[in-house]
Amino acid sequence: MMRTTWLALSLLLVPVLSAAEAAKKPAFAADAAKAPDVAAVVAKVQAFYEKAEGMDARFTQTFRHGGMPSRMGGSTAQGRLRIRKPRGEASARMRWDYDDGRMILVVGELAYTYDPDTKQITLYRLDARTLSAAVTFLWGKGNLADDFEISRSTRTDLGEGVALDLVPRKASEGFSKVHLVVDESTGIVRRSVVVQADGSENHFAFREPKIADVPLSEFDPDRVFPADAVRVDTQLRR
Secondary structure, eight states, rough: OOHHHHHHHHHHHHOHHHHGGSSOOOOOOOOOTTTTHHHHHHHHHHHHHHHOOOEEEEEEEEEEESOOOTTTEEEEEEEEEEEEOBBBTTHHHHHHHHEEEEEEEEETTTTEEEETTTTTEEEEHHHHHHHGGGGGGTTTTOOHHEEEEEEEEEOSSOSEEEEEEEEEEOOOOOOOEEEEOOOOOTEEEEEEEOOTTSEEEEEEEEEEEEOOOOOOGGOOTSSSOOOEEEEEEEEOOO
């Protein structure tokens, strides 16, 4: 169970790709005929998430293994995603509730995973500076074009919408590229695919997305987990 939970957490832990360290390349791939359209779509995505105070959506997560065969390959899970943008002194918050009872909660620089089978909450420390724009744009921070070379995707298996390939400007040990499928009329991301170095793919399809001012209480780690759950710290000191 926990190994599958890590599939979702991997989306949050992709390394930051600093624009200051990036090679001096144009912001978008060099197909001049398509670049304006791509730039417009990316700008709409950025604008949508910068304006939204928060998000509430259903998701389906599918893992496709790309290297050696694995029993994790083809595994599918569903649940609910809630996001709250940082405001004042409150940092960004993200909550993934799986239908089978698992949960991932991110509060600023802390990540909590909950496994209902063991009734265990595991705490991890995140460095907000190491989060890629592929994640932080969801709460209106970061710039996709600074971190990635972006072009139209040639893949035809990603569903309806404008499919984009995002290749990191700086090599990453965690992933080789990201695909985003965007609703061109709104800028909402309908699907996100993180392609790992071995070719494995972590797919997130988002349904029924709603702009929502999600209450802060729904991200309170002292309230959202069962009272009898056991907490285990990893690298955390407090």
